[in-house]
Amino acid sequence: xxxxxxxxxxxxxxxxxxxxxxxxxxxxxxxxxxxxxxxxxxxxxxxxxxxxxxxxxxxxxxxxxxxxxxxxxxxxxxxxxxxxxxxxxxxxxxxxxxxxxxxxxxxxxxxxxxxxxxxxxxxxxxxxxxxxxxxxxxxxxxxxxxxxxxxxxxxxxxxxxxxxxxxxxxxxxxxxxxxxxxxxxxxxxxxxxxxxxxxxxxxxxxxxxxxxxxxxxxxxxxxxxxxxxxxxxxxxxxxxxxxxxxxxxxxxxxxxxxxxxxxxxxxxxxxxxxxxxxxxxxxxxxxxxxxxxxxxxxxxxxxxxxxxxxxxxxxxxxxxxxxxxxxxxxxxxxxxxxxxxxxxxxxxxxxxxxxxxxxxxxxxxxxxxxxxxxxxxxxxxxxxxxxxx
Amino acid sequence: xxxxxxxxxxxxxxxxxxxxxxxxxxxxxxxxxxxxxxxxxxxxxxxxxxxxxxxxxxxxxxxxxxxxxxxxxxxxxxxxxxxxxxxxxxxxxxxxxxxxxxxxxxxxxxxxxxxxxxxxxxxxxxxxxxxxxxxxxxxxxxxxxxxxxxxxxxxxxxxxxxxxxxxxxxxxxxxxxxxxxxxxxxxxxxxxxxxxxxxxxxxxxxxxxxxxxxxxxxxxxxxxxxxxxxxxxxxxxxxxxxxxxxxxxxxxxxxxxxxxxxxxxxxxxxxxxxxxxxxxxxxxxxxxxxxxxxxxxxxxxxxxxxxxxxxxxxxxxxxxxxxxxxxxxxxxxxxxxxxxxxxxxxxxxxxxxxxxxxxxxxxxxxxxxxxxxxxxxxxxxxxxxxxxx
Numbered sequence: 001x002x003x004x005x006x007x008x009x010x011x012x013x014x015x016x017x018x019x020x021x022x023x024x025x026x027x028x029x030x031x032x033x034x035x036x037x038x039x040x041x042x043x044x045x046x047x048x049x050x051x052x053x054x055x056x057x058x059x060x061x062x063x064x065x066x067x068x069x070x071x072x073x074x075x076x077x078x079x080x081x082x083x084x085x086x087x088x089x090x091x092x093x094x095x096x097x098x099x100x101x102x103x104x105x106x107x108x109x110x111x112x113x114x115x116x117x118x119x120x121x122x123x124x125x126x127x128x129x130x131x132x133x134x135x136x137x138x139x140x141x142x143x144x145x146x147x148x149x150x151x152x153x154x155x156x157x158x159x160x161x162x163x164x165x166x167x168x169x170x171x172x173x174x175x176x177x178x179x180x181x182x183x184x185x186x187x188x189x190x191x192x193x194x195x196x197x198x199x200x201x202x203x204x205x206x207x208x209x210x211x212x213x214x215x216x217x218x219x220x221x222x223x224x225x226x227x228x229x230x231x232x233x234x235x236x237x238x239x240x241x242x243x244x245x246x247x248x249x250x251x252x253x254x255x256x257x258x259x260x261x262x263x264x265x266x267x268x269x270x271x272x273x274x275x276x277x278x279x280x281x282x283x284x285x286x287x288x289x290x291x292x293x294x295x296x297x298x299x300x301x302x303x304x305x306x307x308x309x310x311x312x313x314x315x316x317x318x319x320x321x322x323x324x325x326x327x328x329x330x331x332x333x334x335x336x337x338x339x340x341x342x343x344x345x346x347x348x349x350x351x352x353x354x355x356x357x358x359x360x361x362x363x364x365x366x367x368x369x370x371x372x373x374x375x376x377x378x379x380x381x382x383x384x385x386x387x388x389x
Numbered sequence: 390x391x392x393x394x395x396x397x398x399x400x401x402x403x404x405x406x407x408x409x410x411x412x413x414x415x416x417x418x419x420x421x422x423x424x425x426x427x428x429x430x431x432x433x434x435x436x437x438x439x440x441x442x443x444x445x446x447x448x449x450x451x452x453x454x455x456x457x458x459x460x461x462x463x464x465x466x467x468x469x470x471x472x473x474x475x476x477x478x479x480x481x482x483x484x485x486x487x488x489x490x491x492x493x494x495x496x497x498x499x500x501x502x503x504x505x506x507x508x509x510x511x512x513x514x515x516x517x518x519x520x521x522x523x524x525x526x527x528x529x530x531x532x533x534x535x536x537x538x539x540x541x542x543x544x545x546x547x548x549x550x551x552x553x554x555x556x557x558x559x560x561x562x563x564x565x566x567x568x569x570x571x572x573x574x575x576x577x578x579x580x581x582x583x584x585x586x587x588x589x590x591x592x593x594x595x596x597x598x599x600x601x602x603x604x605x606x607x608x609x610x611x612x613x614x615x616x617x618x619x620x621x622x623x624x625x626x627x628x629x630x631x632x633x634x635x636x637x638x639x640x641x642x643x644x645x646x647x648x649x650x651x652x653x654x655x656x657x658x659x660x661x662x663x664x665x666x667x668x669x670x671x672x673x674x675x676x677x678x679x680x681x682x683x684x685x686x687x688x689x690x691x692x693x694x695x696x697x698x699x700x701x702x703x704x705x706x707x708x709x710x711x712x713x714x715x716x717x718x719x720x721x722x723x724x725x726x727x728x729x730x731x732x733x734x735x736x737x738x739x740x741x742x743x744x745x746x747x748x749x750x751x752x753x754x755x756x757x758x759x760x761x762x763x764x765x766x767x768x769x770x771x772x773x774x775x776x777x778x
Contacts, residue, residue, distance in 0.1 A: 007623065051618040053604040053637055054717040055515050056710065075704040080619040093706050095721055097514040123522040125486040126444050133512040133525065134539055150523055199595050206588050214603070215442040229440040230469040234396065248442055315464040317482050321445065328443040332484055 005172040007252045009165055011085045014046060017158065018063060024154045025065040029116040032109065033063040033151050037122055037130040039325040042253055043159060044069060046084040049077065057094040058131040060105050061086075064112050072104045102135050106142040119143070120151025126330055127152055156330045160322060161344040166254065167368050170323065170346055171377045173210060173251035174258070174366050178379035180204035181245070181260045188388045190239045190264045194218040194232035197243060205249045215248030215257070215327050220264075223271050224359030228259075228316070228352065239265040239389070244362060248327035255327050257348050258364040258378050263385045274355035275385045277309030278363035281351035282381075285320065285333070289347065289367055289374040295337040302333070302351040311353035314360065320350040323366055345369040346377070394561040396641045398554055400474045403435060406547065407452060413543045414454045418505040421498065422452040422540050426511055426519040428714040431642055432548060433458060435473040438466065446483040447520040449494050450475075453501050461493045491524050495531045508532070509540025515719055516541055545719045549711060550733040555643065556757050559712065559735055560766045562599060562640035563647070563755050567768035569593035570634070570649045577777045579628045579653045583607040583621035586632060594638045604637030604646070604716050609653075612660050613748030617648075617705070617741065628654040628778070633751060637716035646716050646737050647753040647767050652774045661774070663744035666698030667752035668772045670740035674709065674722070678736065678756055678763040684726040691722070691740040700742035703749065709739035712755055734758040735766070 021033060021044070035041055038052040041061050060072040071086045074094035081089050090104050109119060121136070122129050129136055140148050162170070180201060187200040198218040205213055218232035219225040220243040228246060237243055246259035261275060281302040288301035302319045318337075322329035323346045331339035333347070341347075347369070352362030363381065367374040410422060410433070424430055427441040430450050449461040460475045463483035470478050479493050498508060510525070511518050518525055529537050551559070569590060576589040587607040594602055607621035608614040609632040617635060626632055635648035650664060670691040677690035691708045707726075711718035712735045720728035722736070730736075736758070741751030752770065756763040 049618050050604050050606055053715075055517060055715055056717045056721070057706075074706065076618055076706065078704070079616050093704070095514070095706055095723070100514065121522070125484070125489065125521055127521060128444060128517060128519055129522045130517055132514055132516060132541075133510070133518045133522070136522065152521075202595055202601075203592055206591055212591075212602070212605075214601075215439050216601075217439055227468050229438050229465055230472075315467070315482070317446075317463065317465065317484050326442075326444055328445045332445070334484070 005168050005251070009046060013163060013165055014044070014085050017044060018069065021063050021154065021158055022065055024157055025120065028120065028154050030118050030120040030149065030151065030154065031065050031114055031116050032112050033120045033154060034109065034148070035061050035063070035122060037128060040122065040155060043325060045071060045081065045086050047081055048253065049080055051077070058100055058135070060101055062108055065115070066113050070108050072101050072108055100135065102138055105139055109143050109146060114146070117146055118149040119146055120154055121148045122152065122155065123148070123150040124152025127155065159324060160330055161342060162324060162346050162368070163344070166324065167344070167346060169252050169254035170256065170366070170368070173249055173254060174256040174377040175379065176208040176210060177205055177247060177249050177256045180208055182379070185262060185386045185388050188262060190237055190389055193234050193236055194220050194243070195234055197237060198232040198245060201245050201247065205247070209251065210249045211251055213247055213249040215246070217246045219244055221359070223268050224274065224355065224361055226358045226360060228360060228362050237264055242267060242271055246364070253325055255323060255325070256366055256378070257323050257327050258366050259362060260381055261361065261363070261385050263387045265389060266387060267385060270356055271361070273309065274353070274361035276383060277306060278351050278353065278361050279381065279383045281305035282349050282363045282365055285349035285351065286365065286367060286374060286376065289341060289349070289369060290372065291342055291369060293341050295331045295333045295339045295341070296335050298333045298349065299335055306351055306353045309353070311355065312357070314352045314354055316352055319352070320348040320364070322346065323348050341369045343369050343371050394557050394640070398435060402552060402554055403433070403474050406433060407458065410452050410543065410547055411454055413546055414509065417509065417543050419507050419509040419538065419540065419543065420454050420503055420505050421501050422509045422543060423498065423537070424450050424452070424511060426517060429511065429544060432714060434460060434470065434475050436470055437642065438469055440466070447489055447524070449490055451497055454504070455502050459497050461490050461497055489524065491527055494528055498532050498535060503535070506535055507538040508535055509543055510537045511541065511544065512537070512539040513541025516544065548713060549719055550731060551713060551735050551757070552733070555713065556733070556735060558641045558643035559645065559755070559757070562638055562643060563645040563766040564768065565597040565599060565640070566594055566636060566638050566645045569597050571768070574651060574775045574777050577651060579626055579778055581626055582623050583609050583626060583632070584623055586626060587621040587634060590634055590636065594636070598640065599638045600640055602636055602638045604635070606635045608633055610748070612657050613663065613744065613750055615747045615749060617749065617751050626653055631656060631660055635753070642714055644712060644714070644716050645755055645767070646712050647755050648751060649770060650750065650752070650774050652776045653778060655776060656774060659745055660750070662698065663742070663750035664774045665772060666695060667740050667742065667750050668770065670694035671738050671752045671754055674738035674740065675754065675756060675763060675765065678730060678738070678758060679761065680731055680758060682730050684720045684722045684728045684730070685724050687722045687738065688724055691738070695740055695742045698742070700744065701746070703741045703743055705741055708741070709737040709753070711735065712737050730758045732758050732760050
C-alpha cells in the first residue's frame with residue numbers, strides 16, 4: 001500500500017499533552033494524576049509495549065500539576081521507558097508481590113508539591129485501575145492526608161479531543177480496514193464458518209499494514225444475525241445468511257471500530273430494507289455531527305430514521321461512541337449523554353435495530369468532528385449490501 | 390491441520406469448578422466470590438465474547454458459597470449469557486453511568502446467605518478489578534456490614550490447577566504455534582523489518598487455527614537483542630542479527646506463551662554458546678518439574694546452568710510462570726516464591742540472560758505437571774538456532 005503514516009509522536013506532542021493535563025488539573029483541584037492503564041501510560045509517555053497482556057506487573061505514571069512526569073515501573077521496562085521523553089524513571093525488580101512498587105509510589109506522591117491535597121486516579125466510568133485493588137487502598141492509607149480523587153473528568157477531557165497526529169493514525173487504520181472489507185467478498189463463500197470468515201478478515205488487515213485486531217467479531221444468521229457481541233463461532237454460513245463482521249483493528253496504538261454486512265446470496269426484502277434503513281440512519285448521524293451538536297442530537301437523528309423504518313429496538317444502549325486508543329471511549333451517543341461535540345472528537349456512528357424477532361441489522365462508520373462538520377474516516381459503505389457468491 | 394480440539398466445555402466442567410470454589414470459600418471464610426474480569430467471568434460461566442475489548446460496560450458474576458451463580462450484566466450480553474449454564478441473569482440497559490449495575494450488585498450481594506460476612510473480590514497480585522474503582526467503593530459502603538476481602542488466594546487455587554480439558558486447549562495452541570515457528574524460517578529474510586517478521590508469524594498461526602495473538606513480540610539485534618518486551622519495530626533485520634519472537638497466542642480462551650530465536654546468517658560463537666546455555670537451562674527446568682518440587686527449585690535448576698555459562702543476569706525478575714487463560718498467571722519461578730508443584734499446573738520454563746553487554750538470549754517452553762513429572766506441551770526447540778538465509 002502506498003499510503004504510509006509515521007509511527008510514534010514527536011516530543012512536542014507529549015509536552016503539549018502534559019501542559020494540557022496540568023492546566024486541567026488546576027481547574028479540577030488536583031495536585032497530580034496517577035495513571036496505571038496501558039492507554040493512559042502510553043498517552044502521557046509514548047511507552048509502547050504489548051507486554052500489558054501480562055497482568056503480573058503493575059506500571060505507574062505520575063503527572064504532577066507542576067514539574068516533570070515520574071514513571072515508577074518494573075525493571076524489565078526501564079530500557080524501553082528510557083527511550084521516551086520521560087527522564088525520572090524509578091524501578092524495582094518486579095514481580096515482588098510483597099511490595100510491587102507500592103513504597104516507590106508512596107514516596108513519589110509524598111514528595112509532590114501540595115496545593116489541593118488530591119491525587120486524580122482512574123476511578124470513574126470506562127476506566128480501570130490496572131493494579132491490585134488492595135495495593136491501591138494501601139497507597140491511599142499511606143499518603144494520607146493526601147487523598148485519591150476521581151481523575152476521570154480530566155482524563156476524558158484530555159483524550160476526548162484528539163490531536164491532528166492522533167487523527168492521522170485513526171484515519172489510516174480506518175482506510176486500510178475499509179479496503180480490507182472491500183476486498184473481502186471474494187475471499188468468502190457459503191460453507192465457510194463464521195470463524196473462517198473472520199480469519200480471512202484478520203489476514204486481510206494484517207497484509208494491509210494493521211498491527212492487530214483485538215476485536216474481530218462475526219455473526220451470521222438466516223436473513224439477519226441475532227447478536228453483535230458473540231462469535232465468530234464454528235457455525236457454517238449458508239446461502240440466505242447475512243454476516244456481520246465488526247472489527248476493532250489497530251495501528252500504532254489507535255483503533256478503528258466499524259462493521260460491514262455481507263449477504264450470502266441475494267438478500268430477502270426485509271433484510272434489504274433493514275440495511276437501507278441503518279445505512280440512511282448512519283447518514284443522518286454523519287450529517288448531524290458538527291461542533292455545537294450533542295451526542296444526544298446524533299442519537300435522535302439516527303433513532304428517527306430507525307423508528308420510521310419499523311425498528312423493534314435494540315439492546316446496545318447507545319448508537320456510537322468515542323474512539324481512539326480504546327475500542328470504545330467516552331462519550332456515548334445516547335439520550336441524556338448531552339456531550340457537546342468539539343473539533344478533534346472522533347466518534348463512531350452506529351445505528352442498529354432488531355427489524356424482525358431475532359434478526360438484527362447494525363451499521364457503523366467512523367468520523368472526526370471538524371471546524372464546520374465532520375470528516376468521514378472510513379470509506380463509506382455502499383447503500384446496498386455486498387452479495388457473496 | 391488434522392488435529393482438532395473441541396471448543397467449549399460441558400456443563401459438568403462448570404459444575405465441578407463451582408463446587409471447588411464453594412469448598413475453598415468455606416476454608417477462606419468467604420460467603421461469595423465477586424468477579425469482574427474476562428477470565429474469571431469466563432472460567433465460571435463459559436461466557437465467551439471479544440467484547441471485553443470495550444471498557445465501557447462492567448460485567449459481574451457472583452458465586453455464592455451456597456447456591457447458584459448470579460450474573461449481573463449489561464442487556465447487550467443477556468442472549469449470550471443465556472446460552473451458558475447460568476440461569477440467574479440480571480440485566481440493566483448499560484451504559485448508564487449513573488448506576489452501571491451498582492444497585493443490582495448490592496441487591497444480589499445483600500440477599501446472599503451469610504455466615505462469614507466477607508465477599509471475596511479480585512484485589513490481590515496479578516488481578517485487576519475490571520470496573521470503575523469508585524463503583525467498587527460505593528458497593529463496599531452499601532453492603533456493610535458485609536465487607537469485601539481479597540479473593541485472590543481462592544481464585545489462584547482454582548485457576549492454578551487446570552483440568553484435563555483445559556490442558557487439551559493449551560497443548561493444542563502450543564502445538565500449532567510450534568509448527569508455525571518451524572515453518573517460519575522460510576518466510577523470513579534479511580531486509581525485512583521486525584514488524585514484517587512478526588506479521589508473518591501472526592498469519593502462520595491464524596492459518597493453523599489459532600484464534601488471536603494478543604502478544605507477538607519481536608526484537609532483533611547484531612548477535613543478540615537488547616530487550617524482550619518492546620517491539621516489533623520498523624527496524625530492518627540485517628545479516629548477523631539474532632531475532633527473537635515471543636508469542637502469546639490463543640485457542641478457545643487459552644494461551645501458549647513461548648519464544649523462538651532465529652539467526653540471520655551463521656551466528657557468532659558467543660551467540661551460539663548463549664543459545665546452547667539457555668537451551669540447556671530450559672532442559673534443566675523441565676527435568677526438575679515434578680510434583681513436590683517448588684517454583685524456586687525450578688529457578689535454581691535453571692540459574693545454575695546460566696551462571697556456569699557466564700550470565701550477566703537479567704531484568705525479568707523470574708524464569709517462567711503459570712499459564713492458562715492469561716499470558717502470565719500465578720505462580721512465578723523465582724527464589725522465595727516456593728509454590729509446590731502439583732499435577733495439573735501449567736508453567737512456562739523461561740531462562741534468559743544477558744550474555745554480553747546489551748545482548749540477551751532467552752528461551753522458553755511450556756509444560757504441564759503430571760503425576761510423575763511433566764509433559765512438554767510445545768514441540769521442543771532444536772538445540773541449535775535455526776539459521777535464516
